[in-house]
Amino acid sequence: MADARELDGIDGIDGIDGIDGIDGLHAAHGAGGVDLDAARRAAGDFLAALGIDTDSDDLRETPARMARAYAELFTPEPLRLTTFANDEGYDELVLARAIPFRTVCEHHLLPFSGVAHVGYLPGERIVGLSKLARVVGHFAARPQVQERLTKQVAECLSTRLQAPGVGVVLEAEHSCMTLRGVRAHGAKTVTSAMLGTLREDPRSRAEFFALAGVPS
Helix, strand or coil: CCCEEEECCHHHCCCCCCCCCCCCCCCCCCCCCCCHHHHHHHHHHHHHHCCCCCCCCCCCCHHHHHHHHHHHHCCCCCCCEEEEECCCCCCCCEEEEEEEEEEEECCCCCEEEEEEEEEEECCCEEECHHHHHHHHHHHHCCEECHHHHHHHHHHHHHHHHCCCEEEEEEEEEEHHHHCCCCCCCCCCEEEEEEEEHHHHCHHHHHHHHHHHCCCC
8 A cells, every 4th residue: 555655844834824813913923924914004005095095984994805815815825745655656647737726926916817737757656636736826825927836836846756757837817917008808828847758758748738738
């Protein structure tokens, strides 16, 4: 029977805890923690600076809601990569397709969202399939750019699994591009990160893109 192991400390972060009482307003949990009171006040000042009156009944709680919303978006859940011995010697591609994700563009703090296709060629160990989605969600829970997010997911799996090959493709729509500026409604951005065999071997690379449903 395959033994299970948990790999923690992803991205150098051990035991990341969620925000206590996110439905209420609490002070910061130590240096670099989340201070919802300060965030609420700052959100109120931000809205006031834009000429928005938050004293009305409809908007009075908006600064607090903004603070809680961004705190949720920027707080990753604890991540443990549960792996199992590859007792069957499986050496074909493992791919989780169309994993939904959402994050926030670090340039405008507006959301971008889409789907991730994440695959790897197993070595001595395989990973619990749900963990592929959790890795994406973990790195998405911070201000991001799509290029970095794609690379972080791929490098995390490559390092932690010692997999011979890893492939990640992200397809996303950026509201900073569709709601403002050029307003390119419906435009999607596609990024990829291929490591190991999936980068070096054309046939393996083509198989990954075919299974992911992405033109190569």
